[in-house]
Amino acid sequence: MISLPYSNLINAGAVLTLVVSCISLSIIIPINVIADTAVTFTIPLKETQTVEGDAVTLECQLSKPDLKVAWLKDGSEITPSEQVHITTDGTWQRLTLPHTVLDDEAEYAVQFNDQITKATLWVEEAPVRITVPLPQTTTILEGDTTTLQAEVSKEGAETAWFKDDLEILPDVDEKFDIAIDGAKHSLTIRDATIDDEAEYTIEVGTESSTGALLVDEVEASFVVPLRDQIVKEENDVTLECQLSKPNQAVKWYKNDTEVVPTEDVEVIAEGTIHKLVLKNAKPEDAAQYSVRLGAVTTEADLTVEEGAVKFIMPLQETSALEHQMVTMECQLSRPDQDVKWLKNGEEIKPDDIHEVSVDGTFHRLTLKDTAVDDEAEYTVTLGDDNTSAKLFIEEIPLQFIVPLSETTVEEKQSVKLDVKVNKNNVVLNWFKDGTPLEAGERIEVTVEGCAHTLKIHSAVLTDDGQYMVTAGIAVTEAPLHVTEIPTEFINPLEDQQCTEFQDATFSLQLNKPNKKVSWFYDELEITPNEKYEVSSEDFSYTLKINDAQMTDAGKITAKVDDISCSADFIVNELDVLIIVPPKDITCSEKELVTFSCELNKPNVDVTWSHNDKPLEHGNVFEMRVEKKMRYLTIFSAQLDLSGTYTVTAKDKSASAKLTVDGKYQSFNKYDFF
Incomplete structure (x- = not known):
């Protein structure tokens, strides 16, 4: 038998090749090796349903971790992107679509070697919504063109426009133009008339948005x-x-x-x-x-x-310096003729500047104080005949003849900044610290001839700064200093008194708004809560004490900056009243009986008595207190407990009778005390 080390096993798929190395012999032996454990899907993909636009994650679990798998959509391998996120977390394989679209609906699969799991992702189309509605009201002038616009949740959505309840068809009425720019849908109404005043509605799916168009009638005028x-x-x-x-x-x-x-x-x-x-x-x-x-x-x-009259001396081209006097003249062949003087085709009416004169056959136009806009073509007409000539005006440079000067004003006082230029009625620009100034509630700009004034009403500290005026290329500037006035009490605190359980209000008025006022009760600073309400409006500052108690009496102090004022708070005790007295009761022997009464305020001690003899809480009688209510309960009514029961609260008392029907019981009623 040959023994081989594990390191000599080379992975060749399902077949391993064994290499035996001897001193003088090499043998290659193919061997089939069975893997320790086959990889399987322990949790397969599951069919999933989502709504268009939502995020969705498909996941499955393999029997081994950190394996490289292939994700497929309808059989085609998926490549990760911003729209498709593929992750591996141990044995879990996940595919996430952060923003689903209808095209994401498909069969998805995960494949590892010859193992595969599949499931279908269903994407439900989201309804189209109106995300930006039409303006509620649009007002235009007659003859204007306006556009109404709304925005929907999906580009390319089909919409319909209505005027009142009638659908708008641009192909039929050229007055209207419907446009779509992505998710924005607009309706343009041209040359509006009073008849165009209506409610306009855009509909998309089941949603709609309506806005009113108001057309203000324009009075007719002469355009020619x-x-x-x-x-x-x-x-x-x-x-x-x-x-x-x-x-x-x-x-x-x-x-x-x-x-x-x-x-x-x-x-x-x-x-x-x-x-x-x-x-x-x-x-x-x-x-x-x-x-x-x-x-x-x-x-x-x-x-x-009636007859032809000729010009024997026409108008001559003339030049003049701005603000000079200049005269243009012509001569007719016959005296006593009415002529008209025109400037660029418009008739000249005599006034303080334009003087028209006649001297026999001579007709003259005198401009007493020329301005740049007097440069024009001047014409004298007589019947069908006329004569024309140009008048040229040489402009003089715009200059400040009285510049800005350094000014100091106290807070809340008004101040004027004055300049003068060498021309009448020109437009100047005012600046503070480089920022353009505009006329408003506190800032007033006036022009009188060549004098220009900036008036600041009720100066505030933020008005302090460097002011500048420009006239063409001419500039003048100077600082404005605003000095602060000390904080003062216009109306200090006044002593207040109220009856117990009522509300009390302390008010003061300062000479400045928006100041931080601290309130104190006997030197202890007050923190606003349900008991103490602190408010301010403009120059007025208020402390409200709710539901005053006897213990609330004391000194109230208001402090602001380095000044303070105080006032006494007096709380008058409310007299005790029995507002609902006990009622007479008739009962059977051994029955449980309860007398009750109601006071006008809580936390008041009362006593109960039977036929003027004080009663005590015990086995026979129970005395209870609930807020303003007082109760006396007799656990077992006896014949000898009949009589008058009286409740006493300080100097007030009320009585009621108890009548017990039944057989007399022989015991002393006070044995129970």
């Missing part, structure tokens, strides 16, 4: 006003304007007299366009014409030209 016109005598002329809304009833006026249609006067309305057609114009047709819609109006002058 009447324009002055000049017409030659006997020619037709049309005055025309346009409103922002169609189907509006307007009235035409000639020099404040309503126009009545005739053969030569035609009034036309075409949607938003309104026209007045004057046929065969006559000199008497020259007037100011206006169109009125309620309080809204537009007007223009109609001139009926």
